[in-house]
Amino acid sequence: MQAGMSSRLGMSVVVACCLLILSPWAVISVNPSLNDDVLGLIVFKADIQDPEGKLSSWDEDQDNACNFVGAKCNPRNNRVVELNLDGFSLSGHLGRGLVQLQFLRKLSLARNNLTGSISSSIVGMENLRVLDLSENSLSGMLPNDFFQQCGSLKSVSLSNNKFTGAFPGSLGSCPMLESLNVSSNLFSGVLPDSLWSLSELSVLDLSDNSFDGEIPAGIGGMYNLRTIGLRRNGFSGIIPDGIGNCFLLRSIDLSENDFTGSLPGTMQKLTLCTNLNLQVNSLDGDIPDWIGKMESLEVLNLSGNRFSGGLPSSLGNLKALQVLDLSWNGLTGSLAESLHGCSSLLEVDFSHNSFTGDVSSGIFGSKLLMGSLPRLQMLDMSSNYFSGGIPSDFRDMTSSLLSLNLSNNSLAGSIPTSIGSLKALNFLDLSVNRLSGSIPQELGQAISLRELRLQKNQLSGSVPSSIGTCLPLTTLILSDNYLVGTIPVEISKLANLQFVDLSFNNFSGELPKQLANLAHLLNFNISHNHFQGELPLGGFFNTISPYSVSGNPALCGAAVNRSCPAVLPKPIVLNPNSTDATSGPLPDTPGHKRIILSISALVAIGAAAVIVIGVIAITVLNFQVRSSASRSAAAFALSAGDDFSHSHTTDADSGKLVMFSGEPDFSTGTHALLNKDCELGRGGFGAVYRTMLRDGRAVAIKKLTVSSLVKSQDEFEREVKKLGQIRHSNLVAMEGYYWTPSLQLLISEFVSGGNLHKHLHEGSGGSVLPWNERFNIVLGTAKALAHLHKMGIIHYNIKSSNVLIDSKSGEPKVADFGLARLLPMLDRYVLSSKIQSVLGYMAPEFACRTVKITEKCDVYGFGVLVLEVVTGKRPVEYMEDDVIVLCDMVRGALEEGRVEECVDGRLQGEFPTEEAVPVVKLGLICTSQVPSNRPDMAEVVNILELIRCPSEGQEESS
Template sequence: MAAATSAAPALLLGALLLVAAATTAALTDDVLALVVFKTGVADPLGRLAAWTEDDDRPCSWPGVGCDARTGRVTSLSLAAESLSGRLPRALLRLDALLTLSLPGNNLSGPVLPSLLGSLTRLRSLDLSSNRLAAAVPADLFAQCREIRSLSLAHNELSGYIPTDVASCSSLVSLNLSSNRLAGPIPDGLWSLPSLRSLDLSGNALSGSVPGGFPRSSSLRAVDLSHNLFAGEIPADIGEAALLKSLDLGRNFFTGGLPDSLRRLSGLRFLGVGSNALVGEVPAWIGEMWALERLDLSGNRFTGAIPDDIANCKNMVEADLSRNALTGELPWWVFGLPLQSVSVAGNKLYGWVKVPGDAALSLRSLDLSSNGFSGGIPPQIPTFASLQSLNLSSNSISGQMPAGIGGMRLLEVLDASANHLNGSMPPEIGGAVALRELRMGRNSLTGRIPAQIGSCRSLVALDFSHNEFTGSIPSALGNLTSLQVVNLSQNKLNGTLPVELSNLPSLHIFDVSHNSLSGGLPKSRFFDNIPAYFLSDNSGLCSSRKNNSCSTVMPKPIVLNPNSSLNPLSQATPSSPSSMHHKKIILSVSTLIAIAGGAAIAIGVITVTVLNRRVRAAASRSKPAIALSDDYLSQSPENDASSGKLVMFGKGSPEFSAGGHALLNKDCELGRGGFGAVYKTVLRDGQPVAIKKLTVSSLVKSRDDFERQVKLLSKVRHHNIVTLRGFYWTSSLQLLIYDYLPGGNLHKHLHECTEENSLSWMERFDIIIGVARGLMHLHQHGVVHYNLKSSNVLLDSNGEPRVGDYGLAKLLPMLDRYVLSSKIQSALGYMAPEFTCKTVKITEKCDVYGFGVLALEILTGRRPVEYLEDDVVVLCDVVRSALEEDRLEDCMDQRLCGEFPMEEAIPIIKLGLVCTSQVPSNRPDMGEVVSILELVRNPQESPGDELV
C-alpha cells in the first residue's frame, strides 16, 4: 500500500512530462508549418520577414494568434499583404487553427480538398479576393465539422457547388460570389439550421431556384443576383420569415412576384431588377413595413404605381425604372423620406406634382424617358439635398427656374431632349458643385451665361441643339476639369476664347454647325482637334501660320476581294444615300495619295504572294504532322527533337481527347491570320482552346518565343482571354487559352437574327469591357496589333474577352508588309500608319481598331462593305451621318429604337476620335475608359477606380 502511494507522484510526474513533451512537439510543428508556409509564397512587401525557425514560439509573429493557455496557433490572418503563389499545403499542419483569413492576396492554384477535413477545429475560413482557380473540390465539405463562416468570393473557381455543403449543419455564413460556378443550387441548402447569410452572386449558376424554405429558417440575407437562373421565383420564399435582404436581380426570372413575399414584414431590401417579371406592381408591397430599398427596375411590370407603397415609412431608395408603368407619378415620391428615386424609362405622363409639404431629403431623382409635361415644379430648387436631377427625354416646357442656382449640392442636372425655352438663368453659377450640365435638344435662347464659369467642378457641358446666340464666354476657361463640351447646332458667333487653352482635360469640344470664325486657341488639344468638331462654321480656321494642320495620314488601304479588275480601292467618305453611285472628285493631292497608296499596296500584294509561294513549297516538301498523346507529353528541355508543353497555373499537362484532336476538323473553332483554333479538353475536364500557329517559319527562336509567351501569360484581366500554356517544337507551336462558350463578337453582330440580336445594354457592356481589356494590355506594355470583332470572345455571361493579343511580337521583327499579309482580314480596322514605314507602330494602332470596333457594334455594319462597283468604309459613313445630323439612321436597325441617343452619340463621336488619321489625335485607352464610364455613370467621378 505504501509502495503504491509512493508510486502515484511518479506516475503523475510522468504524465505531466508526456503532456509537456507533446505540447512542445506541437509548438515545434506550428513553427515549422508556418516557416514552410513562408517559403511557399512570394512576399514582396516583406510582411513575413519576422517568421524565423529560430523562434520557439510563433505567437509574436505578424498575423499569427495563439491560445493563451497552450500556446498553439489558433489564428492566421494576413489580409491584403500581396502574397502570391499556390495555397501552401503546410496550412494543413496547423491543426489547432480556429480562424484562417487570407483575403485580398494573389494566391493561386486550387482549393486544398482536405482543408476542412484536416483542420477539424476550424470555424472561420476566408480566402476571398485571390486568384484561386479550378473546380471547387467535390469533397471539400465532406467533413465540414465546426465550420461556421466560409468565404471563397472573388476568385476564379469553376464547376458545380458540391452537394455536401447541405450537410454543414454549423454553417452560418457562406459566400461563393464572383466566381465562375455553374449548375444548380444544391438541394437542402435552405434547410441548414444555422445558415443566416448566403451569397452566390456573380456566377453562372442556372436552372430554377429550388423551393423548400422552412418556417424555421434562420436566413437573414440571400443574394443570388448576376446569375443565369430562370423560371419563377419560388412560391414559398416568404416562409423564410427572418429575411432582411433578398437580391434576385440580373437573372432570367419570369412570372410575377410571389404572394408569400408579403409576409416578410422585416425585409429591408428587395431586389428583383433586370429580370423578365410581368404583371402589375402588387399593392401588398405596402405591407412590408420595414422596407428601405426596393429595386423592381428592368422588368415588364405594367399598370400604375400603387399608392400603398407610401406605407413603407422607412423607404430611402426606390428604383422602378425601365418597365412599362403608366399613370401619374405617385405622390409618395415626395412624401416619404426617400433619398433616391428612379422611374426612368416608363410610360408615365401628366404634370409632375410636388406637394407643399414635400420631404426635402431627396438626393437623386430620375424622371427621364417618360411623358411628363408642364413646367419644372418650382419646389424642385428648394430640395437642398438634391445631388442628381434627371428630367431628360420628356415633354417638359417653360423656362429653367432661376432658383436652380441655389442648389449648392447639385452635381448632375440633365434636362436635355425636352421643350424648354427662354434663356439659361445666370443664377446657374450658384450651383458650384455641378459636374454635369446637360441641356441639349431644347429651344433655349439668348447668350450662354458667363456665370457658368463659377461652376469649377464641371466635367461635362452640353448645350447642343438649341438656339443660343452670341459668343462663347471666356469664363469657360476657368473650368479646368472640363472633359466634354458640346455646343453644336446653335447660332453662336465670334471667335473661340483664347482662355480655352487653359483646359488640360478636354477630350471632346464640339462647336460644329454654328457661325464661329477666327483661329483656334493654342493648346495640345486644339492643335489636334478633329475637323468634324469644327465643321459648318463660316470662318473658323483650323490651321495656323507655320503650323499646318492639313497634314493627314494616308487612308487605310482596302482590298476588294470581289473585284477582278481593280484589287485596290481608296476609301473615301460615303453615306447611305451615295452607296451605289459615289461622286469621285480628283484633285492633284488626291491623285498623289492614290498613287502612293497604290504603290504601297502593290508592295503588300507582292510580299504576300511571295510568302504564300514559299509556304506552299515548304508544305509540299514536308510530310503532314500527325500528333499523338506522346507527342504532347512533357519532355526534357534538353531534348531539342522533342516537344515541350508548359502550363501556367491550373490545368493538367495532358489532353483527354488526345493530341490527334488538334488536327481534327470537327474540333476546329475558326481560323485567323496567325493560325487555326481547336477545342479540346484537359485531363481535369476543363475545355481549352488551342491555337496552332501557322507562322512557324517566321517565329522567334525557342528562347525568345518562350520569353514572349510567358510575358503574355502574366497579363490577367477579366476582359482578356487567359493564356494557359504553350507547346513548342521547331516546326509546331501551340498556344493554349481558356475556352469561351459564347463564341466571337463577329457572329453575334453579323450572323444573328433580330430575335437573337444583342441588346443596347449588352453592346454598351461589350464596348466598355473591350476598352478595359485594351487598357490593361497597354498598361503591361502589350500592343494587340490585330483587334477585330472575331478576336473578341464572349463568356457564358456575355462578358467580352479580348483574344489573339500580342502575337505579332512572336515574329523576329515587326515587318509591316509581312504583318499586314498575316492580318488582311483586319482591313478596315488597321490604322493608316501600317502603310508608312517612317511612323512608329504604337498603342494608338489599337485605339484606331477600337474606334472602328465601337462603330461596328453600334451600327451592326461591317468595317468595310464591298458593293458591286463600290467600297464603303464604315468610319466615313458614320462621319458623314454625324455632319448631316442623322446619326439615328446609322444605328443597328435590330435595336428597334430601344437605345438612348444621349449615350449613343458620345460613343459614336468617341469612335470617330479614336479613328483619327493622325495618331496623336487619338486618346489613349485610359482616357477612352474614363469617357465611357462618364457616359454610363454620369453621377460618378471620372477619377474613380475604373477597372
C-alpha cells in the same frame, strides 16, 4: 555549435516536408522536439512568397508558434487556435503544412494573392469553425468531399477567387454552418439540394457566378436566414412562396437573373426586410398593394422588369424608404400623392416608364416639396410623358439635391431662375423637352455643377457669362436649340471641361482664342452655326475633327481645310498738324489734303502690291500646272525604266516613270488615273486609283496632293527607292513611281480584299470577321510594323483603313508606310492636320513640340487598332450628346472587371477568353500615355505569339 544546430533543424524541416506528402503524422518520429504547429507553419511558409517580410518572425527554433505573427494560441496548451494573415501580400499556393494545426479553429488568409487549387486535405476541418480564403486568385474545382468533415464549421468565405465547376454536394455535412459566401467566382450548374437544408444558415451569398436552375420551395425551412444574395447568375423560374417563411430576412438581392412571374404574396410577411433588390429580371404584373406592409424597407429596387399598372398608394407607408428605383418598366398613370409619406427618400428613379401628368402636381407637389423631402439627393423622371412646367420653388432641397434628370418628356415653359439655388447640384439634365426662353444668369450660382445638358429644346438668347463660375463643369451640351450670340470668353475658365456640344444653333462671331488652354477637352462640337474667323491654335484644336466644325462657312483653319486670309499691317498716316522736329511741317498743295505717308507706309503699300501681284501670278501658274498635270498623266504610260538597272527620263512635259521590277506595260492610259470610276479612296496624302497592266495584274496608284511640300526630285526619288526595297509579307510592296514637278504618283501592289475598316464597321459582304481572323490580322500588322521599325521607318499613319486584307490568303498588308519621309516640310502639326482621319489613333506626344516623335507613336496607334479589332468599335464614336473614346471605355471596363463585355458582341461568345482578354490588356499597354511605358513592336510580336501558343512559351522558358 549554434550553426550546426540550426543546420540540423533545417534538415529536419526538409525531411518533414517530404514525409508530409506521404503521411502528415510521420514527422513526429523525425524530430520529436519540434512542435507540430511550428513545423506545420514553417512548411506552409516554404510554399509561399512573402515579399514584405511579414513572416520573418516565424523561426523554426521556437518551442511553440505562439509568438509567430498572425498566430493565436490557447494559453492552456500553447497550441495554435487562430491563424490570421489577412492582407499580408502573400503569394504562392497552399501546401500541406496547415494540416499539422490540429487545434486550429479559425483560418483567415483573405486579401492576398494565393494561387492554385485547394483540396479537402489541406486543412483539417474537424475542429475548424471559420475558413476565409476570400480575395485571392485561387482556382480550379472544389473536390466533392471538400466539406466531408465540417461538423464544427460555422463560416466559410471563398469570395473573389476564380473557382470553377459545380458546388460540392458535401456541403450538407455542415449542419452548424451559419454563413456561406462564394460570390464573385466562376461556379456553375445547379446548386446541391443539401444547401437548402442548412437550417442554421443566416448569410447566403452566391452572387456573381454562373449558377442556374430554380430556387426550391425548401428555402422556406431556412428559418434563420437573414441575408440572401443571388445577384448576377442564371437562376430562373418563379420566386417560391416559401421565401415568406424566412421571417428574419433583412436583405434580399435576386437581381440580374431570369426570374419570372409576379411577386409572391407571402413576401408581405417579411416585415424586418430593409433591402429588396429584384432589378433586371422578367417579373411582371402590378406592383402589389401589400408592398406597403414591408414597413422596414430602406431600399426598394424593381427596375428593369415588366411591371405594369400604376403606383400603389401604400408606398406612402414606407417611412424608412431611402432608395426607390422603379425605372425601365411599363408603369403608367400619374404619381399623384403616392409618396407623400416617404419622408426619408434620398434617391428616386422613375425613368423609362409611361407616367403622365403635370410634373408639378406629382412628386413636386406642395406636400412633398415644401419640407417633406429635405434629404432628397437624386431625382430621375426622364423618358416618360410628363408635361407642365418645372416648379420654381425648391426650398429645402437647396443643400441636398445632387442630381436632377427631367429629360425626354414634354415639359414646357422656361428654366426657373431658382435652379441656381441648388448649391449642391452636380448633374442637371433637362434635354429633349419643349423648354423655351433663355438660359438664366442665375444658373451660374449652381457652383457645384459638373454636367449640364439642355440639348433639343427651344431655348433662345445667348449663353450667360455666369457659366464661367461653375468651375467643376466637365460636360456642357446645348445643341439643337435657337441660341445666338458669341461664346462667352468665361467658358475658357472652366479648366475641367471635357465635352462641349454647341452644334445646330445660331451662334456667330469668333471663338475665344483662350479656349486652346482647356487641357482636358475631348470633344468640342460647334458644327452648323455661323462662327467665323480662325479656330483657336494649340491644344485640342490642333486635332479637332472636321465633323465638329462643319457647317460654319466663314470658319478657317486646317480642320475645315480652308486657309485664313493674310493680315497685312495698316499703313502709317502722319498727323498733318504734327510738330515733330524730325519731319517738320510741309506746305499745302492746292487741291489736295495734307496726308503724308511715312517711308514704312510706302514699304507696306509696296509689299501689299507685290503680294497681290504674286497671288495673281500663282493663280495663273496653278492653272497652267493643272493643264500640264493632265499632259503629264497622259504621258505616264509612255516612259519606263528599271530603277536598279536604268531609268528613262523624258522632258518636263512627259515626266519620269520608274518601275522597280520589269517594264511598265499599262493597258490603260490617262483615264485610269483621272476617272472617278477607278478611284479606290482618298486619304490625307492623296487619292488612290486602280489600273491594270497588260499582263492582267492590277496595281494601285496614289496621286499625291501635297506637291508644294514635296522635296526636290533627287531626294524624293532617293526616299521612294528606299521604300521600294522594303519587302515583307505583311507590307504592301512599292512597285515604282512617277515624277514631274507638278505631279507625283506612287505605284504599289493592289490588294483585292478591301481594308480592315470596311470589314469591321461596314459589314463587308454581310459577314463578321471571326476571332481567328482578327487575331491573325493583329499579329500580321504587328509583324509589319516591327519590320518597318527594324528598317528605321516610322509609319506615322496607323489606322484600320490602312490595313488591307488579301482576299486569297486572308493575311493583312499594311499600306501607306513611310510617306512622311517624302515630305520634310510636314511638322507634327501640319502632319496631324493632313491625317485627320487618324483621330483617336494619334499618340498624345503629337500635341507637344518638345517631345520627340519615335516608333512609340506607331505602337500607340497599333494599340488603338488592337482595341478596335477586338471590340468592333471605332476609336472615337460621336454620339448624339456624348463622345466615347475607345481606350478610355475599355480601360474603365478592365478596372471594373468587365473586360470580356468589351469583345465585339457580333462574335456571340465565339472567342477564346484566354486569348481575347490578354490581347485587350496588350492593347491598353500599347496606348499608355507615357511613350517609355509602351513595348517595342518586336516585343509585341513575341507577346502575341505567346498568347496564341502559351505552351510553347512555357517550354522555352523551362
